[in-house]
Each structure stands twice: as structure tokens, then as C-alpha cells.
Amino acid sequence: MEVYVYRDLGKPFNEWFDWVIREAELYDYGRYPAKGMGIWLPYGFKLRKNVIELIRKLLDSTGHEEILLPLLIPYNIIIKESEHIRGFEGQLYWVTHGGYEQLDIKLALRPTSETSLSYMEALWIKSYKQLPKKFYQVGSIFRYETKATRPLLRVREVTTFKEAHTVHEDFKDCERQVKEAMDIYSRFFNELGVPYVVSKRPEWDKFAGAIYTIAFDTLLPDGKALQIGTVHNLGQNFSRVFEVRIQRKDESIDYAWQTSYGISERIIASIVAVHGDSKGLVLPFKVAPIQVIIIPIPAGSDEEKKAVMEHAIKLKNDLISRGLRAETDLREDVTPGEKFYIWELKGVPLRIDLGPRELRGGYVTVVRRDSGEKIEVKVSELPEILKKLGEEVDSELSKRAWEAFRKKIRRVNDLNQAKDYLSKERGIIEIPWCGRSECALKASEILEADALGTPLDEVPNVGNEHCPICGERAVTIMRYAKKY
């Protein structure tokens, strides 16, 4: 067992993760004959769809409009913003041929869409009256990763990239938008029970082309930090090179101000990693493809057996008509025990065991996936109680995950102690910082960990502490972790 795994998964995290992704039939990875690309299987696709719908609702209700941009970005467009291309050029896939011809201008598979969208915004946006403008899209992006790839965590085709792009009249409104984006992402992660810490990334780790980057990091069960969302204030960096000009209220002409923010299928990896246990997935009720699985347990006479099967179907249909995602497993060549195993592995939040005894009594046994708790429920009260139990499951998952997460964030003043924590238990270490890049880079080297960045809020009493590198008074803390 790895020393850092802070939850019992029955096996080392990496092994467990590959096992659960494969056995729960979420995503077929490592067998497709192009590296870093996988297939969303039906069960995984449904989970992905529910997660996407959740973020769509949050974005739609805050005035974001969904669009779809081309996947291919011509060379001369993607190279326009110099910082941006410096950050991405090592990762781009290039289309060089169409049919039997070489293309005049090679086309990049988009790694993100700041450049192609800014090109169009120069045509669309003319006046402050159209602002703020908030676009988003959900689609595939490509990054030619040279590091070892992992399903959902580090892939070459990110099939679920939700990128938002906004346009504003001034810097102040960009700042407001950054806050709105952070609020939306916080609500999104909270709904999924995925804990996070929000940091302002250090200068050397911001998005290529941004003024600054805010990032959400969670922790994997092996104590490594995983970036699950970023928000960038782009200032006028892109609008200037793409000439996105607006007339302001005072009739002056200025370049527009922009932000962008993104999340990827890493959020699905996080749901898997943060809530799962040694038996497999544990899915939040809110996004589970199947919320309630009904297992018929036939016994007694043939007639009684038949009645159980019929009742299972009827109950499923009743629950579906009451707005629940219910399913029943009627297979006759699989034992109830095997069915328990399979649906636990697939993380279905609630299970109903249905036998002749239950039929006669007019009640059923509901089993919670998260706690194993068994609850006897009157059939007539079932839909309401299942919904209530679903909410309880989600709140319990969230509580559990946050508790474990908070324990892995440690504030220390001493580098040796920090190094000890990071090597033995990992997690996130917060160390007083003087604000100078060279000190954070030095500490990062000593700790053999990445600097995640600084908190956005003021840190109480940090002025009494000292940077362990240079000894100067601290102005904030810097967070360090082994980054995935």
C-alpha cells in the first residue's frame, strides 16, 4: 500500500483508478491504437452528459451563450499572440494535408480557442452596448502531451473541454467577471462534492497570454494536487493583436478586455477519485446515470418468482415517472450477489432489494452505496424518500471529501517539516512567503514540489511570520504540492 493514500482503496491509487474506469465501463483507455485517446462508453457517456448539463445550467442562468467554433485553427491565426504560442507550440497537432494535396497554410487542432474566437469577435463586437458578452463551448481539444498519459487525467484528446470566453468594456469589469467565474466553478464543484483550494497561480505558471490565472486544485487519493479549473484575466493581450475594438460609453475607441475560463473531463476523474472506495465508484446522486437500481431477489414458488420480476419492472416504471433515473437488473443467469457487486462497482447511489417478503409486506429495503446503511421504506413513500436519501448521500459525500481534504492542507513555517510532509503524506503545504519569485522557486526546488500559488484572501497574522528562504517578513503564504 502506498503511504500517501489517505483512503482505503484496496490497491494503490493508480492501479485502482485504471481498474475502476475500466471495470465500471466508463471509458475505454489504452487499447485504441492512437496514444492518449480513449472511448466514452455508454455508462461513462451518461455520467459525462449529466456533469456537462450541470455546468451548462450554471452558465446559461448567468447569461452565457453556447456556441461552437471550428476545431481547426490556421497557423497564421494561432501564432498571432506571441506569449500564447510560446506556451502552446510544443503541444500542437498539425494538419498539413487535405486529400492528395499539401495545404497552403497548415491547421492546428485547437488546444483552446482564445485565438480563433478573438478573430471572430473583431467582426462581431463593436460597441460597449453589446457588453459584457459571455460565450462558452463544450468540445474536444488536443494537446500533444509528451508525459505519460492517463485516462481522463492526462490525455491527448480532451473530449470534454468546457471553455468560456468573455468580453468587457474595461479592466474592472474583467475583474468582476473573474469573480463571477470563480463563483460559478465553486458552485459546480460544490454540487459534485469535489473539494478544492483556490489559488492565484505564480507568474511562471499562468496561462500563456493571461495577465493572471486563478486555479482550482483538488487532491487525488495519493495526495497529488490536480488542477480542475482555471480562470484567466486576459486583459487586452488578445484583443490587441486581433484588433477587437469597441466604442466606449464616452465614444472613445479602445481594445476590448477579455477573460477566459475552463474545466475539462478532469472533473469526472475527480468525482471518481474523490468519492470512490475499494468496491469501486461512488457516484453523487445528482449526476449518477442510474440513481436507483432495483435487484429482484426471486424465491419461493414459480408464481412468487414471477411476481417479484413483474413487481421490479412496475417499480422501475413508477420511479421513472416520478423523475428518478431508475433501472432494474432482470438477468436470470446472474445471482443477486453478483448483481450487488456489479452495481456497487458502478457506483449506483441507492439499491432496492426486492423479494417475496418485501412484496407481501408492502415495504422494501433500500441500501445506500456510500455507507452500506439499510433502510426499510414503505412502497407508497418510496419516491419521496429516495429523493431525500439522494440529497443525504450527496451531502454526506461532500462532507466526507471536504473533511479528508482539509486534513491534507497543512500550514508550516519550517522547510524541513514541509519536505517531510510532502514526501511522506503529500497533500498541500502552506508556507509563509515574502512575495519574491526567486524564494518560491528556491523553496519549490528544495521541496521537490510545485508552487500552486497564493490564496486570494488576506492571510490573518502572516505579517508576524517570515519567509523561510530569505528570512524577510511574509506578506502571504505560498502553497506547494506534488502536482499531478
Add this chain to the structure above:
Amino acid sequence: MEVYVYRDLGKPFNEWFDWVIREAELYDYGRYPAKGMGIWLPYGFKLRKNVIELIRKLLDSTGHEEILLPLLIPYNIIIKESEHIRGFEGQLYWVTHGGYEQLDIKLALRPTSETSLSYMEALWIKSYKQLPKKFYQVGSIFRYETKATRPLLRVREVTTFKEAHTVHEDFKDCERQVKEAMDIYSRFFNELGVPYVVSKRPEWDKFAGAIYTIAFDTLLPDGKALQIGTVHNLGQNFSRVFEVRIQRKDESIDYAWQTSYGISERIIASIVAVHGDSKGLVLPFKVAPIQVIIIPIPAGSDEEKKAVMEHAIKLKNDLISRGLRAETDLREDVTPGEKFYIWELKGVPLRIDLGPRELRGGYVTVVRRDSGEKIEVKVSELPEILKKLGEEVDSELSKRAWEAFRKKIRRVNDLNQAKDYLSKERGIIEIPWCGRSECALKASEILEADALGTPLDEVPNVGNEHCPICGERAVTIMRYAKKY
């Protein structure tokens, strides 16, 4: 005015189509700096989403499972089925470089997914017990079109390709699946009021790698035939080269049998083209992004004006809570007349004009986009009546479109008459056929038109007629049209 346009669009069809796509803000085309690729704008994106949801429902309810395959297909996989690659190789985009490196094996942007999916099915499917298996996906495909491109009609990035792929135990079950697919597509096109004719494509025009292809064609207002859906019986052509082997009921091992069928964003082009008029889009109620637009017509005192505005918002919210997609246009710098123009252009099926008179009387005027008819409705009865009117709109649009379509299908025995029709009015011409390819190809040449194929049902009394090329007794009819 073009002679062939069979509906008054106010301008030639090509010009009208580009105008309406652009002005109704569906899809930004021709300005993105890579040829054949456009941007789905917010309004168009919503229409597209509603159309996709409609086909999803039909597929989900018939046991199809949605998946997502990689966009990139390695060279050695896509070339495996020889007929298939012969059909597609002139149209493939190739990714040859990743980062600073040349790839060992070049990757094709998928033109369709028979090859990549069959590769995976060889790993997934082992036994007849798993069959029939029905997969589908919705995503972008790429075709390096060398013909002139047109928005939604002929593009290089088809962003809305719904492809279904099924696996079966034997040929007979493939045949059953072909019928199911035809039934699903018929229902889909019927729901959208898009008329079609179903033909078995001639040998020389079937899908590359199929045993045979069934196609759905509609007619554009300029009388050209537009292929909007295809269904392919693939037999064992792909399963053999990808070694998708199954154990049959009798325990023998056989290659699996497959079908595939697809529709694209051409269905959205068809909705636009088939229902639109000189004022712009006319959208079916079922898929319209906005079903009901409320136009406040403020008049009288400031207080009365304010009351109208407030009432418009209240009414919008009421209608939304009753499950209608309602919107109101509160802009103060745009006159009601201008608003009528804009929302007619955008094809909103129902409009509510709301002034002080309406407020006082407790009733409103509902205007139908399809007919211009005005209906006075009591506010209390509004939600129910709007839904009923919506259904009436859809059934009227369908009726109108089918009537016009049927008039453009002509059965003739004489080639000169056929040629005359095709050059003057276009449409679809049905001619008795002996069944020999050379006669159809000859007729096609003479008519300067494409052979669409033969009807699937027997043609009554065709045995008394003769092939106008060879003079032999006819066995069926062949359909010809100028194909888009």
C-alpha cells in the same frame, strides 16, 4: 427570379439561403479564415441542440447507446477496408506532426467512424448474447471537399454528424435493423415536417464499403435534390477485416454483421430551406429556440407604458413555467415594427402583441408566423392555446411542404419530356427501368442528372412499361434529379 424556385423567397434560393443563415444569426460562414468551416452562433446553436435532442430521444428509446470515439484515426486503421478507403482517401485531412515532431503514423480526421469503431468492437463483442448492439455518436467529422462549399450544405467540418453503428448475428437481423433505422429517420423527418423520398442508391453511388445504401432525399426550393440521411447494410465487410468475431447460438464462430446510418446538419439546412419564406426563417414549433416572442407595445401614460413592460416580463415567466420557450423583447431603442421584422426573420412560430388595450381587456393577440393569422386569446387560456397553436403550426408546415414536394415528383416514360422537366423545373423524375446499370448511366448522361436510385416497394403496373434506353420491359423505376 430563377425558374426552378417553387416558392416565393423574394430572391434566388442561393442568395436567400446565405442571407437568412446570416441575418437570422444561425451560423457565421465564409468569414472564418479556414475554408468550409463556420461558427454556430447562440441562436443557431439552440436550434441545433433541439434538433439533436429530437433524434437522441428516438434513438435512446429504440435501444441505441450513445458513445464518443476519438476524432483521430491512425493511417493503418483507416486503410484496412479497401473499398472504404478508395471512397474516402481523396477527402481526408491528415495530421502529420505533433509538437516539434513528425508522427510515426499519420492520423486522419475521421470522415465517419466505421473503421475505428469496428477496431474496438473486435475487443468488446464476443457472443450473440450481446447482440443486437446499437451505438451512436454525435460529433464533428471532416471532409476535404474540393467542390464549392456552402453553409450547412457542403462544409469541410461537419459539426453535427449523428452516426449510428450496429452489430448483429446474421444478415437477416441487419435487414431488420435497416428497416428500424428507416423507420426512425422517417419519424424524425416527419416531426420536422421535412418531406423526403426513400431510394435504394444505385450500385455506383452506395457508401464505400457497404453492400447497399438506402438514402433519404428532400428537395431544395431550387428543385435540387439534397441527401439528408443514409442507411447502410455493411454485411461482413468491416467485421472481416477488423476481425469482429462472434460466437453464434449454435456455438459456431462467425464474423459479425453490421449496419450504419447517418444524418448531418443538412437536416438543419433542410428545415431552413423547406419552410422559410421571403421574410426569413419559419421554424417548427417543436425545435424553435424561441417558441413564443412577446412584443410589448407601450402607449399612453408613463404608468401605462411601465405596466405593459412589467406585464410582458410576467407573461414570459408564466409561459416558461408552463413549459414553453418564451422570450420578450424589451429594447427601448427598437420600435415594435422593427421587432416584428427581426422576430419574423428569426422564424419564431408565435408572436404575442401586448399593449395597454390588451392589458385592460385581459386578452392578447397571437400572430402565427406561418400564416400571418391573428388570434385573440384570453390570457387565462394562453398556455394551453399556445401549445395547441404550436401543434397546428407544425402540422400546417408539414402539410404545405409535402404538398409542394409531391408536385415536384413526376413519373414519365419519355426521356425528352424528362429532360425538359429537369432543365425547366428540376424536381425528381421517375422513369421505367429495366434494371441494367448501363441503361441508368446512359439516361443519367442524357438527362444531365444523377440517378437517385429505385423505390424500395414494388411499383404497380411497371411491368407494362419499357426502359426508354433499351426498350426492354421495366422491372422498376429509376429516380433522377439534379443532386445538390
